[in-house]
Amino acid sequence: MEKLKIAGGYPLKGTVRVSGAKNSAVALIPATILAESPVTIEGLPDISDVHMLKSLMEEIGGSVEFSENEMTVDPSSMISMPLPNGKVKKLRASYYLMGAMLGRFKKAVIGLPGGCHLGPRPIDQHIKGFEALGASVTNEQGAIYLRADELRGARIYLDVVSVGATINIMLAAVRAKGRTVIENAAKEPEIIDVATLLSNMGAKIKGAGTDVIRIDGVDSLHGCRHTIIPDRIEAGTYMILAAAAGNGITIDNVIPEHIESLIAKLKEIGVQIETSDEQVFVGPAEVYKAVDIKTLVYPGFPTDLQQPFTSLLTRAQGSSVVTDTIYGARFKHIDELRRMNANIKVEGRSAIINGPIQLQGAKVKASDLRAGAALVIAGLMAEGITEVTGLEHIDRGYSHLVEKLNGLGATVWREELTKEEQEQLKNA
Numbered sequence: 001m002e003k004l005k006i007a008g009g010y011p012l013k014g015t016v017r018v019s020g021a022k023n024s025a026v027a028l029i030p031a032t033i034l035a036e037s038p039v040t041i042e043g044l045p046d047i048s049d050v051h052m053l054k055s056l057m058e059e060i061g062g063s064v065e066f067s068e069n070e071m072t073v074d075p076s077s078m079i080s081m082p083l084p085n086g087k088v089k090k091l092r093a094s095y096y097l098m099g100a101m102l103g104r105f106k107k108a109v110i111g112l113p114g115g116c117h118l119g120p121r122p123i124d125q126h127i128k129g130f131e132a133l134g135a136s137v138t139n140e141q142g143a144i145y146l147r148a149d150e151l152r153g154a155r156i157y158l159d160v161v162s163v164g165a166t167i168n169i170m171l172a173a174v175r176a177k178g179r180t181v182i183e184n185a186a187k188e189p190e191i192i193d194v195a196t197l198l199s200n201m202g203a204k205i206k207g208a209g210t211d212v213i214r215i216d217g218v219d220s221l222h223g224c225r226h227t228i229i230p231d232r233i234e235a236g237t238y239m240i241l242a243a244a245a246g247n248g249i250t251i252d253n254v255i256p257e258h259i260e261s262l263i264a265k266l267k268e269i270g271v272q273i274e275t276s277d278e279q280v281f282v283g284p285a286e287v288y289k290a291v292d293i294k295t296l297v298y299p300g301f302p303t304d305l306q307q308p309f310t311s312l313l314t315r316a317q318g319s320s321v322v323t324d325t326i327y328g329a330r331f332k333h334i335d336e337l338r339r340m341n342a343n344i345k346v347e348g349r350s351a352i353i354n355g356p357i358q359l360q361g362a363k364v365k366a367s368d369l370r371a372g373a374a375l376v377i378a379g380l381m382a383e384g385i386t387e388v389t390g391l392e393h394i395d396r397g398y399s400h401l402v403e404k405l406n407g408l409g410a411t412v413w414r415e416e417l418t419k420e421e422q423e424q425l426k427n428a
């Protein structure tokens, strides 16, 4: 077990390159199950969620090659192996195995997924979709059992706009008989990325990226090569970091249109932003103004950037309010930021940040992935040394974090936890 140490307070400069999108990768890899010949995905991030999914693909009989961010999955020998326990519990996106295995084998047994603890993360809309396609779905001792004699296209209205449900239904529906229409679908760029891969595999999908997706089922899908989109959340994290602790940083390999809501908010704070085709330059503000944000479904402000943005707001003059309408309990980073001298209180689904405040280095714990990002940014802003534990969360989503930060001039390193520290963490 390791901790991350950050010597804060030094302005960062230079260029950082964004990796492939975690939230696409975790759906693209399970989607390969649906093909009958090898699928290659280029540009994958080097994160633990991707490594975990690689071994899940192997566990069900796939053969996988992964090097230099390129993964080739040969799904031809895969079987519908039950996965009630084990690795599936370690990540949220293992739920995509349900849609993909149901589509290919018409049956699956998958343990209820893990992932970040952001409050309840129900999957009722996924199940509603599978049932509409003709599957029987039961929950037995924490595992979901899915079975269908045949899948038939259906009209499915999502009661909640859900990225996970939209993708999962799409995965099953590409192999259903006839037409499926998903209404009130989520519109995130990752959904378009998955639809593009499936289309390259021979699926017939129209409307991905709008709130109505039409899928005409096909009898078989074949291998192909696909390049993943850049990670808009990683890009956004570095943009926020640049605004909070930078002195001119260029973020490379970004699609600026994917993060317009963040760009607008950074400009409102007073931060300098220049965009070009694949890059965003972020320069410091003369005066950091307080702003309010409210997380919404895409293209609104992403819930995944709410936590990192909170750290930046500790520098802003006045009172800022951050409201999370997607995950109303996504505030576990706040107690840790308080340890670092932040003046923040949580009321219901909102955090109220009063600034400006000079953060101070402290020993803090990442409770989830983006809480970790928030604490790293805070550590870079703070005076003195910050020690962040809970790195297993950060490693789920940030490829080569230490190298990327040090490339910007930061002084950040990983250190093994002492036995005493490990004990303290276990008892915390």
Ligand SMILES: CC(=O)N[C@H]1[C@@H](OP(=O)(O)OP(=O)(O)OC[C@H]2O[C@@H](n3ccc(=O)[nH]c3=O)[C@H](O)[C@@H]2O)O[C@H](CO)[C@@H](O)[C@@H]1O
Binding pocket: 023, 120, 121, 122, 123, 124, 125, 126, 127, 160, 161, 162, 163, 164, 165, 186, 188, 296, 297, 298, 302, 303, 304, 325, 326, 327
């Ligand atoms: C809409 C939204 O911002 N989605 C984000 C959310 O996706 P994630 O896939 O976690 O969440 P969903 O988009 O599926 O869910 C959005 C909302 O719908 C609710 N829900 C979802 C499924 C369901 O069956 N029933 C149900 O009630 C969830 O509890 C949540 O409040 O986190 C991902 C990773 O952190 C982000 O990449 C997504 O952009």
Ligand SMILES: C=C(OP(=O)(O)O)C(=O)O
Binding pocket: 022, 023, 091, 092, 093, 114, 115, 116, 304, 369, 370, 397
């Ligand atoms: C919460 C996240 O991940 P997951 O849904 O995979 O837990 C995230 O990407 O911010």
